[in-house]
Amino acid sequence: MRAPVLTFTERGIFCPAGGFYIDPWRPVDRALITHGHADHARPGHGRYLSTRQAAPVIRHRLGDITLETVCYGETLWIGDAEVSFHPAGHIPGSAQIRVAVKGEVWVVSGDYKIVPDGLSESFEPVPCHSFISECTFGLPVFKWADQSEVAAELNGWWSANAANGVTTILGAYALGKAQRLMTLLDPGTGPILTHGAVEATNEILRAQGYTLPDTIRVTPDIHIRDHPGALVIAPPSALGSPWSRRFGVSSSGFASGWMRLRGVRRRRAADRGFVMSDHADWDGLLTAIRATGAENIYVTHGYTDIFARALTEMGWAAKVVPTEFGGDEDDGTTEDAA
Numbered sequence: 001m002r003a004p005v006l007t008f009t010e011r012g013i014f015c016p017a018g019g020f021y022i023d024p025w026r027p028v029d030r031a032l033i034t035h036g037h038a039d040h041a042r043p044g045h046g047r048y049l050s051t052r053q054a055a056p057v058i059r060h061r062l063g064d065i066t067l068e069t070v071c072y073g074e075t076l077w078i079g080d081a082e083v084s085f086h087p088a089g090h091i092p093g094s095a096q097i098r099v100a101v102k103g104e105v106w107v108v109s110g111d112y113k114i115v116p117d118g119l120s121e122s123f124e125p126v127p128c129h130s131f132i133s134e135c136t137f138g139l140p141v142f143k144w145a146d147q148s149e150v151a152a153e154l155n156g157w158w159s160a161n162a163a164n165g166v167t168t169i170l171g172a173y174a175l176g177k178a179q180r181l182m183t184l185l186d187p188g189t190g191p192i193l194t195h196g197a198v199e200a201t202n203e204i205l206r207a208q209g210y211t212l213p214d215t216i217r218v219t220p221d222i223h224i225r226d227h228p229g230a231l232v233i234a235p236p237s238a239l240g241s242p243w244s245r246r247f248g249v250s251s252s253g254f255a256s257g258w259m260r261l262r263g264v265r266r267r268r269a270a271d272r273g274f275v276m277s278d279h280a281d282w283d284g285l286l287t288a289i290r291a292t293g294a295e296n297i298y299v300t301h302g303y304t305d306i307f308a309r310a311l312t313e314m315g316w317a318a319k320v321v322p323t324e325f326g327g328d329e330d331d332g333t334t335e336d337a338a
Contacts, residue, residue, distance in 0.1 A: 005081070005099050005106040005130070008298075008321050013108060013132065017101045018081030020049075022108045025324035032083070034110025035094035036061060036175060039325045051085050053121065054093030056204045057175060072121065088112040089123030090278050091176030092210055098126050106130045107292060113277070114284045117147060117180050119210065125291030132298040132321065133289060136279045137257050138307030144257070144281045150274055151184035157253065157272055162190050162229035167250040171236040171270060174198045176278050178233050179205060179212055181255060187213050190229030194218060195243075198233050224248055239270060257281070289316070301325040 007014050012024030012031075020030040027044035034040050034050075036057040041050075043062050050058055052069040059067060070076060072095070075084045080102075085095040090111040097108045105128040112134065116122040154170075161168045172178040174197040182202075185192060192215045194202065199217040206212055216227070224230060224247045238244050239252050254270040257277030280288060289297055289311070297318045299308050304320040311318035 005101045005104050015081050015099055018078040020078055022097055032097055034097060035091055040110060051093050051095050056208060060204055086126050087121035087124045089114060089120050092120050092205055096126055104129055108132045109134055111279055113280045114288050119180050119183050125288060127293050129294060130296040131289060131292045131294035135285055135299045135302035135304060135307040137281050138285055138303040140282045142257060142260055142281045143283060144277060150276045153274055154184055155186045158189050158231050161251050167224055167247040168231040169244055169250050169252045170231060170233050171239045171254040172233050174201050174235055182213050190231060191216055191227045193227060193230050193232045195234035195238060197235055
């Protein structure tokens with residue numbers, strides 16, 4: 001029997017033929033990184049490899065690291081393994097990682113969504129024999145509306161608030177979700193103000209050529225009276241905090257796939273919930289898996305047991321893989337989710 005291309009270890013997903021790990025959660029010598037969220041790009045590794053588009057954010061978050069980059073679709077050899085990175089559609093720069101050894105191909109999805117959002121590089125299915133897939137939203141209840149519907153909801157809420165002299169505060173993760181929401185807003189309604197963590201990411205992405213609307217960084221000397229009708233984008237932890245109370249009378253909102261479930265908006269202390277995720281919904285997961293043509297599916301971080309059982313009933317050879325991913329919208333509470 002041929003040895004597997006990738007194995008699952010206490011440090012992370014390992015390629016014996018190449019001597020590297022993919023998104024390892026404990027320090028290793030060589031780490032291939034799918035994207036810059038904190039549960040996938042962790043400190044402490046000797047060498048990093050990511051897409052050219054993901055690198056600036058990873059450097060910003062991890063500091064002085066040894067980081068090499070690769071273009072989407074570019075092939076390189078690491079030991080006896082052929083490696084390439086392919087768009088995952090999750091956030092700008094995110095990638096699936098294809099690893100081939102002696103003709104056998106495995107793909108690690110990282111986090112992904114298959115519907116183009118107008119900002120991230122669009123998901124591309126990668127044919128393979130074995131596919132390691134996230135399933136953050138691996139239940140049939142999770143189905144996303146068209147992005148245009150979410151945009152109409154957001155802008156209607158903002159417009160009504162502005163007309164009533166109420167400041168709109170939108171909780172959104174600093175990398176990915178915040179920028180995606182910005183592209184959906186109608187800047188004619190009023191100015192868009194941003195928390196420093198959000199604006200730092202904006203500056204990095206703008207410098208790379210990603211198109212974002214004009215924004216104003218919130219500083220201690222900013223007065224909301226000088227920005228009537230404003231919408232403020234801040235990390236979710238800022239909702240209901242002393243930082244947000246500086247804006248006077250306000251209405252808060254939060255955008256997440258978890259808004260599909262009852263009670264989540266209440267736990268987020270938000271007035272409005274918008275169902276939108278940078279992860280694939282149930283149909284998106286199944287569509288992506290079918291497109292790979294893979295015989296073996298390994299599911300990780302999400303509703304793994306339920307999703308694996310459903311895939312098995314549909315005819316796939318599906319297994320659950322324990323990992324330490326999960327800071328990315330898994331429970332709607334972490335700072336780096338999207």
